[in-house]
Amino acid sequence: MGDTDDIFLPGIKLGFGMMRLPRRGLRIDVEKVGRMVDRFMEAGGTYVDTAFIYPGSEEATRRALVERHPRSSFQLATKLFATGVPTRGIARSEFEKSLRRTGVDYVDFYLLHAVMEGNWRTYERFGLWDYVADLKRRGLVRHWGFSYHAGPELLDRILTAHPEAEFVQLQINYLDWDDPKVAARANYEVARRHGKPVIVMEPVKGGILARPAAKVRAVLDACRPGASPASWAMRFAASLPGVARVLSGMSDEEQVADNVATMADFRPLDARERAALAEARRLMGAASDATGEVPCTACRYCCDGCPQGIAIPDVIAALNALRGGQGEQVARDLYARAVADGALASACVRCGRCEARCPQRIGVIKALAAAAEAFEGATP
Numbered sequence: 001m002g003d004t005d006d007i008f009l010p011g012i013k014l015g016f017g018m019m020r021l022p023r024r025g026l027r028i029d030v031e032k033v034g035r036m037v038d039r040f041m042e043a044g045g046t047y048v049d050t051a052f053i054y055p056g057s058e059e060a061t062r063r064a065l066v067e068r069h070p071r072s073s074f075q076l077a078t079k080l081f082a083t084g085v086p087t088r089g090i091a092r093s094e095f096e097k098s099l100r101r102t103g104v105d106y107v108d109f110y111l112l113h114a115v116m117e118g119n120w121r122t123y124e125r126f127g128l129w130d131y132v133a134d135l136k137r138r139g140l141v142r143h144w145g146f147s148y149h150a151g152p153e154l155l156d157r158i159l160t161a162h163p164e165a166e167f168v169q170l171q172i173n174y175l176d177w178d179d180p181k182v183a184a185r186a187n188y189e190v191a192r193r194h195g196k197p198v199i200v201m202e203p204v205k206g207g208i209l210a211r212p213a214a215k216v217r218a219v220l221d222a223c224r225p226g227a228s229p230a231s232w233a234m235r236f237a238a239s240l241p242g243v244a245r246v247l248s249g250m251s252d253e254e255q256v257a258d259n260v261a262t263m264a265d266f267r268p269l270d271a272r273e274r275a276a277l278a279e280a281r282r283l284m285g286a287a288s289d290a291t292g293e294v295p296c297t298a299c300r301y302c303c304d305g306c307p308q309g310i311a312i313p314d315v316i317a318a319l320n321a322l323r324g325g326q327g328e329q330v331a332r333d334l335y336a337r338a339v340a341d342g343a344l345a346s347a348c349v350r351c352g353r354c355e356a357r358c359p360q361r362i363g364v365i366k367a368l369a370a371a372a373e374a375f376e377g378a379t380p
């Protein structure tokens, strides 16, 4: 089994995901991000994760982190996005742009981004594995790996074909642990078999696990009174052997404080706590089966490619509000906001681009048809 610590700076296991940053109006609130980053670093945080495709994130990372903290005090991760079919030439310009935007002259962790069934051949066809390995040889990248959203068979095939990949980033959280679509446990076991350190993404499932239903909350509170729901989710991921960092896409200072408190004084889950989480998982799974809520993590990877400009995750959030019993008015208000920023759900032309990009493999077309029917009275 590979050593999970030798490529990481000493520090807490919490990684700062710069994906859901706070905004003031349409712009990222860089001043606030700076305060959040400072708090994270003071607590021993060293790993900061951004990506070429997170809008405004690489620039915000430069201003909040790179220009304000010594280069040796953090490790910066960013990612190459292949879904838009980048040839080697496009890949090169993406990487150069990432360097310019983040203000660094080398990247500590460079990832092939969101490798999945729909795009892994693109990475192969254009030789992008060799491309990132070459960046490492030239000292522009210190370590490289990939983030992954598909099943264990493909992961095994990729790691067998590319044993030089140094780490894998996987979606792992207690709700998805045995979910056949996400295959969190199976993917984790493959990565462990190949001796790769694991970086965890979506430990709180896009915030879903931070807001559990009252019934679930009661189970967790009975076991550990006062612990936040997010702290349970973070501890689940961080307790797994071989997990080197757990990323949290933090959006405000309270979330930083909560995560830092959990991870700076980290205690792995004990048997009683694991049993409580298993019960929470059972209740949540049964509830979402019953309501039909759509497990969208609001990553927004789908939005760019939509020719109709539909604010897909916002429409899905409105549908989930309706199905999850938040009340019709709340759901209608959310839908009105979603279509103020984008097109009506009924404008979907079923081209399928969003579904090809969705790491959660959500049936977006079906969800939008349901939203159109519920909120516009449109017949699917």
Ligand code: SF4
Pocket: 305, 306, 307, 308, 309, 310, 312, 347, 348, 349, 350, 351, 352, 353, 354, 355, 364, 365, 368
């Ligand atoms: S299927 Fe519909 S929502 Fe998805 S990208 Fe195409 S038009 Fe947009």
Ligand code: SF4
Pocket: 295, 296, 297, 298, 299, 300, 301, 302, 303, 312, 313, 357, 358, 359, 360, 361, 362, 364
């Ligand atoms: S539908 Fe999929 S790609 Fe789009 S925001 Fe939700 S999880 Fe992300």
